[in-house]
Amino acid sequence: MASCEDSGNNMNEGASDTISNPSHGTSSMNDSNGKCNCMKSQCVKLYCQCFSAGNFCNDNCSCKNCLNNEVNKDSVNQIKKEIQSRDPRAFEPKVIVDQGARNRKGCICRKSECKKNYCSCFAFKVGCSRHCQCQNCMNEYGVKGSSSGAKEQERVNDSNNGSKNVETMDNGSSSQSHHPPPPVYDNSPNQLSENSNARADDELGNSNVNNIPMPMPSNQVASPYHNFAVQQNHVAAPYYYRPLTPVHIQSSRNNITEQQSTNLFGDPDWQGQSTFLRTNPPFYYDNNVAELSSIPRIQSSHQYLPHQSHGFHQQVEEAPLGAMTLQLPFLRSSQQPNNGDGTNMQLNLHPHLHGHGPSPPPTADYEENHHHGMFLLQNNRPQ
DNA sequence: GAGTTTGAAACT
DNA sequence: CAGTTTCAAACTC
Incomplete structure:
Protein backbone atom coordinates (compact mmCIF):
# COMPACT_ATOMS: atom_id res chain seq x y z
CA MET A 1 0.00 0.00 0.00
CA ALA A 2 0.97 3.52 -0.36
CA SER A 3 2.98 5.02 2.35
CA CYS A 4 1.39 8.35 1.91
CA GLU A 5 -2.20 7.55 2.30
CA ASP A 6 -3.15 10.43 4.43
CA SER A 7 -3.22 13.41 2.22
CA GLY A 8 -5.41 14.92 -0.27
CA ASN A 9 -3.39 15.14 -3.34
CA ASN A 10 -3.09 18.75 -3.98
CA MET A 11 -0.44 20.99 -2.70
CA ASN A 12 -2.70 23.81 -3.42
CA GLU A 13 -0.25 26.60 -3.42
CA GLY A 14 1.72 25.67 -6.41
CA ALA A 15 0.77 25.31 -9.96
CA SER A 16 -0.26 21.84 -10.47
CA ASP A 17 1.10 20.35 -13.56
CA THR A 18 -1.61 21.24 -15.88
CA ILE A 19 -0.56 18.75 -18.35
CA SER A 20 0.45 15.79 -16.45
CA ASN A 21 4.03 15.13 -15.96
CA PRO A 22 5.14 12.32 -18.11
CA SER A 23 8.30 11.94 -16.20
CA HIS A 24 9.03 8.72 -17.84
CA GLY A 25 5.42 8.46 -18.43
CA THR A 26 3.58 5.34 -19.14
CA SER A 27 1.70 4.78 -22.28
CA SER A 28 -1.20 6.44 -20.64
CA MET A 29 -0.24 9.57 -18.90
CA ASN A 30 -3.52 9.75 -17.19
CA ASP A 31 -2.98 6.38 -15.76
CA SER A 32 0.40 7.21 -14.43
CA ASN A 33 -0.47 10.63 -13.29
CA GLY A 34 -0.62 11.07 -9.58
CA LYS A 35 1.17 7.89 -8.79
CA CYS A 36 4.74 7.30 -7.93
CA ASN A 37 7.06 4.68 -6.55
CA CYS A 38 9.78 6.82 -5.15
CA MET A 39 12.20 5.01 -2.91
CA LYS A 40 14.72 7.64 -1.96
CA SER A 41 13.56 11.05 -2.88
CA GLN A 42 10.87 11.17 -0.21
CA CYS A 43 8.73 12.52 -3.00
CA VAL A 44 10.04 16.00 -2.53
CA LYS A 45 12.23 16.18 -5.56
CA LEU A 46 11.27 16.58 -9.11
CA TYR A 47 12.09 12.98 -9.65
CA CYS A 48 8.76 12.34 -8.07
CA GLN A 49 6.06 12.87 -10.60
CA CYS A 50 3.44 13.59 -7.99
CA PHE A 51 5.58 16.31 -6.54
CA SER A 52 6.60 17.55 -9.93
CA ALA A 53 2.98 17.77 -10.94
CA GLY A 54 2.18 19.82 -7.90
CA ASN A 55 0.28 17.06 -6.21
CA PHE A 56 0.55 15.31 -2.96
CA CYS A 57 1.06 11.64 -3.10
CA ASN A 58 -1.97 9.50 -2.62
CA ASP A 59 -3.23 6.04 -1.99
CA ASN A 60 -2.18 4.86 -5.37
CA CYS A 61 1.43 5.64 -4.72
CA SER A 62 3.93 3.07 -3.61
CA CYS A 63 6.46 5.51 -2.36
CA LYS A 64 8.53 5.08 0.74
CA ASN A 65 9.26 7.63 3.43
CA CYS A 66 7.04 10.02 1.65
CA LEU A 67 6.98 13.59 2.82
CA ASN A 68 4.78 14.80 0.08
CA ASN A 69 1.52 14.91 1.93
CA GLU A 70 -0.79 17.23 3.70
CA VAL A 71 0.83 16.61 7.05
CA ASN A 72 4.11 17.95 5.77
CA LYS A 73 2.57 20.66 3.72
CA ASP A 74 4.74 23.40 5.13
CA SER A 75 7.92 21.50 4.53
CA VAL A 76 6.82 20.60 1.06
CA ASN A 77 6.08 24.17 0.23
CA GLN A 78 9.44 25.23 1.52
CA ILE A 79 11.14 22.64 -0.61
CA LYS A 80 9.13 23.76 -3.55
CA LYS A 81 10.33 27.28 -3.06
CA GLU A 82 13.90 26.12 -2.97
CA ILE A 83 13.42 24.27 -6.21
CA GLN A 84 11.73 27.23 -7.74
CA SER A 85 14.67 29.35 -6.80
CA ARG A 86 16.71 27.20 -9.12
CA ASP A 87 14.06 26.94 -11.77
CA PRO A 88 11.12 29.29 -11.45
CA ARG A 89 9.22 27.24 -13.94
CA ALA A 90 9.83 23.95 -12.29
CA PHE A 91 6.19 23.49 -11.43
CA GLU A 92 4.71 25.05 -14.44
CA PRO A 93 3.06 22.98 -17.10
CA LYS A 94 5.48 20.81 -18.92
CA VAL A 95 3.77 21.24 -22.21
CA ILE A 96 3.02 24.52 -23.76
CA VAL A 97 0.51 25.05 -26.47
CA ASP A 98 0.71 27.47 -29.25
CA GLN A 99 -0.04 26.31 -32.73
CA GLY A 100 0.36 22.83 -31.49
CA ALA A 101 1.95 21.59 -28.37
CA ARG A 102 5.44 20.92 -27.30
CA ASN A 103 7.42 19.90 -24.34
CA ARG A 104 8.57 23.09 -22.76
CA LYS A 105 12.01 21.92 -21.79
CA GLY A 106 12.57 19.64 -24.69
CA CYS A 107 14.34 16.35 -24.40
CA ILE A 108 17.93 15.25 -24.53
CA CYS A 109 17.45 11.75 -25.71
CA ARG A 110 20.57 9.98 -26.90
CA LYS A 111 19.49 6.45 -27.40
CA SER A 112 15.78 6.20 -27.43
CA GLU A 113 15.45 8.06 -30.70
CA CYS A 114 12.52 9.80 -29.10
CA LYS A 115 10.27 6.94 -29.95
CA LYS A 116 9.83 5.48 -26.53
CA ASN A 117 8.39 6.84 -23.39
CA TYR A 118 11.83 7.48 -22.11
CA CYS A 119 11.53 10.57 -24.23
CA SER A 120 9.58 13.20 -22.40
CA CYS A 121 8.29 14.66 -25.62
CA PHE A 122 7.07 11.34 -26.86
CA ALA A 123 5.58 10.58 -23.50
CA PHE A 124 3.60 13.76 -23.77
CA LYS A 125 2.58 12.81 -27.26
CA VAL A 126 4.12 15.92 -28.66
CA GLY A 127 6.73 16.37 -31.27
CA CYS A 128 10.28 17.30 -30.59
CA SER A 129 11.19 20.88 -31.21
CA ARG A 130 14.19 23.06 -31.53
CA HIS A 131 14.28 23.06 -27.78
CA CYS A 132 15.30 19.46 -27.83
CA GLN A 133 18.84 18.24 -27.92
CA CYS A 134 17.95 14.76 -28.91
CA GLN A 135 19.96 12.65 -31.27
CA ASN A 136 18.55 10.63 -34.12
CA CYS A 137 15.14 11.93 -33.35
CA MET A 138 12.42 9.74 -34.72
CA ASN A 139 9.58 11.05 -32.67
CA GLU A 140 6.44 10.05 -34.45
CA TYR A 141 4.67 13.14 -33.21
CA GLY A 142 7.18 15.38 -34.86
CA VAL A 143 10.85 15.17 -35.49
CA LYS A 144 13.17 17.80 -34.28
CA GLY A 145 14.54 19.94 -37.03
CA SER A 146 11.88 18.92 -39.44
CA SER A 147 9.41 21.45 -40.59
CA SER A 148 7.13 20.19 -37.92
CA GLY A 149 6.07 23.70 -37.25
CA ALA A 150 5.21 24.10 -40.86
CA LYS A 151 3.45 20.80 -40.80
CA GLU A 152 1.56 21.89 -37.83
CA GLN A 153 0.64 25.03 -39.65
CA GLU A 154 -0.55 22.95 -42.54
CA ARG A 155 -2.67 21.03 -40.19
CA VAL A 156 -4.05 24.23 -38.83
CA ASN A 157 -4.80 25.46 -42.26
CA ASP A 158 -6.35 22.18 -43.18
CA SER A 159 -8.61 22.47 -40.25
CA ASN A 160 -9.55 25.92 -41.39
CA ASN A 161 -10.93 24.41 -44.51
CA GLY A 162 -13.33 22.44 -42.49
CA SER A 163 -11.67 19.18 -43.27
CA LYS A 164 -11.25 18.34 -39.68
CA ASN A 165 -13.18 19.36 -36.72
CA VAL A 166 -11.66 20.51 -33.56
CA GLU A 167 -13.11 17.83 -31.46
CA THR A 168 -11.42 15.22 -33.51
CA MET A 169 -8.17 16.94 -33.01
CA ASP A 170 -8.77 17.47 -29.39
CA ASN A 171 -9.43 13.89 -28.80
CA GLY A 172 -6.20 12.91 -30.37
CA SER A 173 -7.79 9.56 -30.28
CA SER A 174 -5.81 7.95 -32.99
CA SER A 175 -2.42 6.94 -31.82
CA GLN A 176 -1.56 6.37 -35.40
CA SER A 177 -2.37 9.88 -36.32
CA HIS A 178 0.14 11.48 -38.52
CA HIS A 179 -0.31 14.69 -36.70
CA PRO A 180 0.56 15.16 -33.13
CA PRO A 181 -2.43 14.93 -30.92
CA PRO A 182 -2.83 17.50 -28.27
CA PRO A 183 -1.37 16.93 -24.88
CA VAL A 184 -3.26 14.85 -22.44
CA TYR A 185 -4.90 16.76 -19.73
CA ASP A 186 -5.65 15.63 -16.31
CA ASN A 187 -9.27 16.27 -15.71
CA SER A 188 -9.34 14.82 -12.28
CA PRO A 189 -11.42 17.13 -10.21
CA ASN A 190 -9.56 16.51 -7.02
CA GLN A 191 -6.72 18.66 -8.17
CA LEU A 192 -8.86 21.62 -7.50
CA SER A 193 -10.76 20.21 -4.66
CA GLU A 194 -9.41 22.54 -2.07
C1' DG B 1 9.32 -9.59 -10.32
C1' DA B 2 14.24 -8.84 -11.07
C1' DG B 3 17.47 -6.69 -13.63
C1' DT B 4 18.73 -3.34 -17.21
C1' DT B 5 18.32 0.86 -19.75
C1' DT B 6 17.24 5.46 -20.12
C1' DG B 7 17.11 10.36 -19.54
C1' DA B 8 15.80 14.01 -16.19
C1' DA B 9 17.13 15.97 -11.93
C1' DA B 10 20.47 16.82 -8.69
C1' DC B 11 24.93 17.45 -7.48
C1' DT B 12 29.94 18.70 -7.78
C1' DC C 1 28.57 25.51 -17.10
C1' DA C 2 30.12 20.85 -17.96
C1' DG C 3 30.64 16.48 -16.24
C1' DT C 4 29.10 13.09 -12.97
C1' DT C 5 25.95 10.90 -9.92
C1' DT C 6 21.44 9.86 -8.40
C1' DC C 7 16.96 8.76 -9.21
C1' DA C 8 12.68 6.69 -10.76
C1' DA C 9 10.29 5.24 -14.73
C1' DA C 10 10.42 2.49 -18.89
C1' DC C 11 11.62 -1.46 -20.64
C1' DT C 12 13.25 -6.41 -21.21
C1' DC C 13 13.44 -10.95 -19.94
Missing part, protein backbone atom coordinates in the same frame (compact mmCIF):
# COMPACT_ATOMS: atom_id res chain seq x y z
CA ASN A 195 -8.97 25.36 -4.38
CA SER A 196 -12.11 25.70 -6.30
CA ASN A 197 -12.03 29.41 -5.79
CA ALA A 198 -9.32 29.37 -8.36
CA ARG A 199 -12.07 29.64 -10.87
CA ALA A 200 -13.74 32.52 -9.25
CA ASP A 201 -11.38 35.27 -10.01
CA ASP A 202 -12.78 38.70 -10.23
CA GLU A 203 -13.84 40.51 -13.28
CA LEU A 204 -10.53 42.20 -13.72
CA GLY A 205 -8.79 38.93 -13.69
CA ASN A 206 -6.97 39.53 -10.50
CA SER A 207 -6.15 36.33 -8.92
CA ASN A 208 -3.47 35.29 -6.58
CA VAL A 209 -4.83 31.94 -5.80
CA ASN A 210 -1.65 30.24 -6.68
CA ASN A 211 1.84 31.33 -6.16
CA ILE A 212 3.16 30.72 -9.57
CA PRO A 213 6.51 32.30 -10.04
CA MET A 214 6.62 34.68 -12.88
CA PRO A 215 9.42 36.67 -14.36
CA MET A 216 9.54 39.95 -12.60
CA PRO A 217 8.99 42.92 -14.80
CA SER A 218 10.72 46.18 -14.75
CA ASN A 219 8.17 48.49 -13.31
CA GLN A 220 9.84 51.50 -14.75
CA VAL A 221 9.25 50.47 -18.27
CA ALA A 222 6.38 52.06 -20.03
CA SER A 223 3.86 49.98 -21.78
CA PRO A 224 5.50 47.59 -24.12
CA TYR A 225 2.61 47.86 -26.49
CA HIS A 226 3.09 51.37 -27.68
CA ASN A 227 4.91 50.49 -30.78
CA PHE A 228 3.12 47.36 -31.59
CA ALA A 229 0.79 47.11 -34.46
CA VAL A 230 -1.80 44.45 -34.16
CA GLN A 231 -2.75 42.42 -37.11
CA GLN A 232 -5.15 39.68 -37.41
CA ASN A 233 -3.69 36.50 -38.51
CA HIS A 234 -6.14 34.25 -40.17
CA VAL A 235 -4.74 31.17 -38.75
CA ALA A 236 -6.69 29.07 -36.43
CA ALA A 237 -5.30 27.92 -33.18
CA PRO A 238 -6.50 24.38 -33.17
CA TYR A 239 -6.47 23.96 -29.47
CA TYR A 240 -7.71 27.05 -27.95
CA TYR A 241 -11.28 26.03 -28.08
CA ARG A 242 -10.62 23.22 -25.74
CA PRO A 243 -12.61 23.68 -22.61
CA LEU A 244 -10.38 24.35 -19.74
CA THR A 245 -10.45 22.02 -16.87
CA PRO A 246 -10.15 23.27 -13.35
CA VAL A 247 -6.64 22.04 -13.39
CA HIS A 248 -5.80 24.25 -16.25
CA ILE A 249 -7.27 27.17 -14.55
CA GLN A 250 -5.55 26.55 -11.33
CA SER A 251 -2.20 26.02 -12.84
CA SER A 252 -2.39 28.99 -15.05
CA ARG A 253 -2.82 31.51 -12.34
CA ASN A 254 -0.22 34.08 -11.95
CA ASN A 255 0.28 36.36 -9.09
CA ILE A 256 0.37 39.65 -10.78
CA THR A 257 -1.08 42.35 -8.65
CA GLU A 258 -3.23 45.24 -9.57
CA GLN A 259 -0.43 47.64 -8.91
CA GLN A 260 1.90 45.77 -11.14
CA SER A 261 -0.73 45.63 -13.77
CA THR A 262 -1.16 49.32 -13.67
CA ASN A 263 2.51 49.88 -14.00
CA LEU A 264 2.90 47.43 -16.73
CA PHE A 265 -0.13 48.03 -18.73
CA GLY A 266 -0.82 51.62 -18.22
CA ASP A 267 -0.99 52.26 -21.88
CA PRO A 268 -4.40 53.83 -22.32
CA ASP A 269 -4.64 52.48 -25.79
CA TRP A 270 -4.86 49.08 -24.29
CA GLN A 271 -5.96 49.42 -20.79
CA GLY A 272 -9.01 51.37 -21.61
CA GLN A 273 -10.53 48.89 -23.93
CA SER A 274 -12.58 45.97 -23.01
CA THR A 275 -11.27 44.38 -26.06
CA PHE A 276 -9.29 41.43 -25.08
CA LEU A 277 -10.31 38.50 -23.21
CA ARG A 278 -7.85 37.58 -20.63
CA THR A 279 -5.73 34.59 -21.11
CA ASN A 280 -4.66 32.98 -17.95
CA PRO A 281 -1.28 31.59 -18.62
CA PRO A 282 1.89 33.50 -18.81
CA PHE A 283 3.42 33.89 -22.17
CA TYR A 284 6.65 32.30 -22.90
CA TYR A 285 8.87 34.11 -25.21
CA ASP A 286 10.63 31.87 -27.55
CA ASN A 287 12.86 33.29 -30.20
CA ASN A 288 10.60 35.36 -32.32
CA VAL A 289 7.35 34.04 -31.12
CA ALA A 290 5.73 34.38 -27.78
CA GLU A 291 3.96 31.21 -27.06
CA LEU A 292 1.23 30.35 -24.72
CA SER A 293 2.14 28.13 -21.90
CA SER A 294 -1.28 26.72 -21.78
CA ILE A 295 -4.67 27.17 -23.17
CA PRO A 296 -6.28 30.52 -22.89
CA ARG A 297 -9.39 30.85 -20.95
CA ILE A 298 -12.28 32.82 -22.16
CA GLN A 299 -14.01 34.25 -19.25
CA SER A 300 -15.08 37.78 -19.32
CA SER A 301 -15.39 40.64 -21.68
CA HIS A 302 -14.06 42.89 -18.98
CA GLN A 303 -10.77 41.22 -18.69
CA TYR A 304 -7.97 42.63 -20.65
CA LEU A 305 -5.46 40.46 -22.20
CA PRO A 306 -2.53 42.55 -21.08
CA HIS A 307 -3.81 42.54 -17.59
CA GLN A 308 -2.18 39.35 -16.63
CA SER A 309 0.38 39.05 -19.30
CA HIS A 310 3.05 39.45 -16.79
CA GLY A 311 5.59 37.25 -18.39
CA PHE A 312 4.73 38.53 -21.76
CA HIS A 313 5.66 42.00 -20.82
CA GLN A 314 9.14 41.10 -19.93
CA GLN A 315 9.54 38.96 -22.95
CA VAL A 316 8.43 41.70 -25.21
CA GLU A 317 11.00 43.96 -23.72
CA GLU A 318 13.62 41.44 -24.58
CA ALA A 319 12.32 40.66 -27.98
CA PRO A 320 14.45 41.32 -31.00
CA LEU A 321 13.49 44.64 -32.39
CA GLY A 322 11.37 44.43 -35.42
CA ALA A 323 11.19 40.71 -35.24
CA MET A 324 8.80 39.94 -32.53
CA THR A 325 5.45 38.44 -33.13
CA LEU A 326 3.02 37.45 -30.52
CA GLN A 327 0.34 35.01 -31.30
CA LEU A 328 -2.73 35.71 -29.34
CA PRO A 329 -5.11 32.89 -29.61
CA PHE A 330 -8.29 34.79 -29.47
CA LEU A 331 -9.96 38.05 -29.18
CA ARG A 332 -13.44 39.19 -28.65
CA SER A 333 -14.71 42.65 -28.61
CA SER A 334 -17.65 44.84 -28.13
CA GLN A 335 -15.36 47.58 -29.30
CA GLN A 336 -12.96 47.25 -32.08
CA PRO A 337 -9.44 46.86 -30.84
CA ASN A 338 -7.17 49.63 -31.73
CA ASN A 339 -4.44 49.13 -34.21
CA GLY A 340 -2.39 51.74 -32.47
CA ASP A 341 -2.60 54.14 -35.36
CA GLY A 342 -6.08 55.36 -34.75
CA THR A 343 -7.69 52.76 -36.89
CA ASN A 344 -9.72 49.93 -35.66
CA MET A 345 -8.78 46.42 -36.25
CA GLN A 346 -11.14 44.29 -38.20
CA LEU A 347 -12.30 41.36 -36.24
CA ASN A 348 -14.03 38.24 -37.14
CA LEU A 349 -15.28 36.70 -34.03
CA HIS A 350 -16.70 33.49 -33.00
CA PRO A 351 -20.19 34.42 -31.95
CA HIS A 352 -19.79 32.56 -28.72
CA LEU A 353 -16.87 34.68 -27.79
CA HIS A 354 -19.15 37.57 -27.17
CA GLY A 355 -20.58 35.97 -24.15
CA HIS A 356 -19.28 35.14 -20.78
CA GLY A 357 -18.30 31.84 -19.47
CA PRO A 358 -16.33 29.05 -21.00
CA SER A 359 -16.03 28.94 -24.68
CA PRO A 360 -17.93 26.20 -26.38
CA PRO A 361 -16.39 24.39 -29.25
CA PRO A 362 -16.43 26.36 -32.45
CA THR A 363 -19.25 25.84 -34.76
CA ALA A 364 -18.76 24.50 -38.20
CA ASP A 365 -19.75 27.85 -39.46
CA TYR A 366 -17.02 29.42 -37.49
CA GLU A 367 -14.52 27.08 -38.93
CA GLU A 368 -15.74 27.54 -42.44
CA ASN A 369 -15.75 31.25 -42.28
CA HIS A 370 -12.31 31.50 -40.91
CA HIS A 371 -13.35 33.49 -37.96
CA HIS A 372 -10.21 32.91 -36.18
CA GLY A 373 -8.93 34.83 -33.30
CA MET A 374 -5.25 34.52 -33.57
CA PHE A 375 -3.39 37.73 -33.85
CA LEU A 376 0.09 38.80 -34.35
CA LEU A 377 1.75 41.65 -32.62
CA GLN A 378 4.49 42.94 -34.75
CA ASN A 379 7.25 44.50 -32.83
CA ASN A 380 7.78 47.79 -34.52
CA ARG A 381 9.74 49.39 -31.82
CA PRO A 382 12.32 51.69 -33.26
CA GLN A 383 15.90 50.67 -32.95
